[in-house]
Amino acid sequence: MTARTFVCRCEDVTLTEIERAIAAGLSDVEEIKRYTGLGTGPCQGKECLSALGRLLVARNLIAPAALRPFTARPPVEPVTFGALAAGATDHPEDPSP
């Protein structure tokens, strides 16, 4: 089996792919997320975001003080459409004509 080093297992993003993105000029966490897919799978970055941050800092691509995470979008825990549907009681079902 080919040895591969994963930074994001959800989206199968390897260290090699991150390195190629960096080599192509990307240095912003949001850019790297979008181009590689890192952090967009079922865990939404819980496993990979800090690893990416450490990597960017270790390679002097960004100063630690300037490093920010990508937007922490809701939901941070899985939530079903079924549970959410219960909260819609205060809206009419058909808002537009």
Add this chain to the structure above:
Amino acid sequence: MSPRGAACYRRRVPKAPLLAPPGPPTISFYWDGAPVAACPGDTVASALIAAGELATSRSAKYRRLRGPACLHGGCGTCLVRVDGRPNQRACLTPVREDMRVEPQNTYGGLDPTALVDQVFRRGIDHHHLVVYPRIANQMMQGVARELAGFGELPDAPPEDVPGVVDHAPEVLVIGAGRSGRALATSLAAAGHPPLVVERRPAAALAGSDLPARLLAGVGVFACYPQERLWAAASEQPPVLHRLRPRHVVLAVGAHEPTIPLANNDLPGVVSARGLADMLEQTGRKLSARVVVIGEGARAELLASTLAAERVPPARVRKLIGARRVKGVQLEDGKILRCDLVALAPDPAPAFELAAQAGAPIHFTGAGFAPVVDADGRIAAGPAAHPLEAEGAQTAPPPPWTLWAVGELAGATTPAEIRGTVDRCAAALVRALAESPAPKDSHDRA
């Protein structure tokens, strides 16, 4: 049953158990059609690991086998199909008699890893994969669509009627781990028992110090400052909880990030902390050989808890194994044989809810965390998006005070965690005395 997953592991041979049960197994459930013995207190993940069943899915691009890893409800690879519902976290699902658990995204007994390795030795660049000619591109897209995705559609819509509950607690504590429970105990002793909301089900919470007012199996999934509420939900039964607290304490702990090592995705590579917690919760004992990879006092402590040899990441060349991890090859060529590899990275604080609440976020060296003062207080401002147009309305100041304890507040050792809890509890009690709750602020729930 998922037709694609059904035949997946039929060829398997009985595997040596990796975790010894605390007593005779009294529960039996089905894993991919075959019975697995389990004990009360087991989750699906602990029972499967105990039985040596380490792989639960295949990955999206490279088609590699994956299994439970963080053991903490954080990562995305232990998702299994349970009684016809896709994408259930094996590590958070308590075992039930006769439940039917199936792997996902496995395509029967096919093992495409070798083929993928041969064709894509240097990796898959999905943006530029088979772009030309158009006909080949269309075929590639069709194949990619079939390979992507995770679980199959649910068998049937849920029968439960969804519900909604509103809460207006004086103090909301998010998380019933070590720090959340200690804080709840301190506040209760001071006459302010908080509402504690915990994503793990009650069955997965060991210990006798459970808070009096506890919502277990309910995950706080967001803070919506503009709507002035926090939102939480349970899946079964499907209930939405809207929380409008006066004070919020985040006791959400930390994530276990990956350590970038070759083959760090093999089934059997787990979080050391998750494994230690799992043993404590289930009463199971290790009968597997474990190697801990990590650096520093925390890794050392976890290695001693797991009675395992520890190596620092810099000494590791790669993890070896094919269908599961078999050992750790060191830079000097030496191989440490093992059944499980337990990663002990520096934990990355679970900053997400704090960020949504408008907390300033900084990089700690290990991960991201909210800026807190000595008492754990977070000065959360209106959360504005950096790309919002000029003149955008910003949220009014939040109607709650916001605090962090435990690992989110920078603590790592039990003594440090206790310290953050004590300081936060004292400061919160002062704040509660200074502005007593209005008479009508009891829970509406």
Add this chain to the structure above:
Amino acid sequence: MTVAMGRADTPLPADVDVAVIGGGIMGLGLAYHLALLSGGKGKQPLSVAVIERSYLVSGASGRNGGGVRMQWGDAGNVRLMMDSIELCKDLAQQLGINLWFRQGGYLFLARTEAGERRLERNVQLHGEVGAPTRLLTAAEAQAIVPQLDVAEVRLATFNPEDGVVFPWAFVWGYAAKAVERGVVLRTHTSVVRVEPLAQGFALHLHTGEVVRARRVVNATGAWSGALNHQLGIDLPNRPHRHEILSSEPLKPFLDPLVVDLSSGLYFSQSTRGELVTGISLPDAPDGSDESLTLHSSLRFLTHLSATLTRLMPITAAMKVLRQWVGPYDVSPDGDAIVGPSPGHPDFIQVCGFTGHGFMMAPAVGRLLARWLALGEAHPMLARWSPGRFAAGGVARREDMIIG
């Protein structure tokens, strides 16, 4: 790997023929087509610079649902989208990047008599224009999407040529090919001031640099008002926040993009398996103006979930993975605002696409480049003229704006 995503350190020339502000799909699509057209034999190529204030796909081009359809209510829009879809068919090969364009069709559902009439009118119109849209009964709609509860559905339409795409790759692809052909792309750079000169404009950047341009294109969509105000250009397009979400990834089960006309609910399944879905959200109960903010809301999640689980009950057991917000750039008559600005003919608007610019962009980029480089005027340009509002109100002719 060929990547040209723009860099914050790309050197900018002091003078260019065309400066495009905004590196979204409109700006980059236009730059790509200008580069294609202007470099012909014996011709001096136009020099083009694109200036983006953040990273590529940070704005509406990176926040939309990726639907591409010819099912519109007005012949001009139907024809435009037929062009756009035709272009999409081999655009991946043109741009050298996977666009994941999948023609699974658009399925429109009508649950009211008014909706029924709209769909009947559409099918007649589409037939006249040559778009293969057909009327379906509720049962026929359910045959296409078996999980639908069609008890309330009175009528449906389906066009098999409509489809979905992966939006980000369009932007990266246009950017890479434009840069390959000599376009200068600078990201992470704001234009803080636009100064009119005797000939053209001087763009003052936040870095202190100044770029002079013979013509300037305002392709900043929902952010365009601030630039226009600097020049005293008063246009009626306004930003409007639109929320959207994606679910956990599941194996393929849904081929078309489904739209429920009554609620404005739309949902499709991406190549990765996520359900991508949004809805028309009624105004906030307290009447507050949320148009300029990008915050996500629980109100959106609950309203969408109630509508979605009623129309497709199986989704009640599916999970939301993440929600986000993007701005629509809403024009009062629903038509885009494209062309020379009133009072500043060399300041060119490419705005006001009202939430549907992404799907139109392949056609718009081409027709706009042909106008700028060759002087060819596409019929839609007269209709989109920024000057039309000065003469008074314009009747809205398009009623198939969704979400």
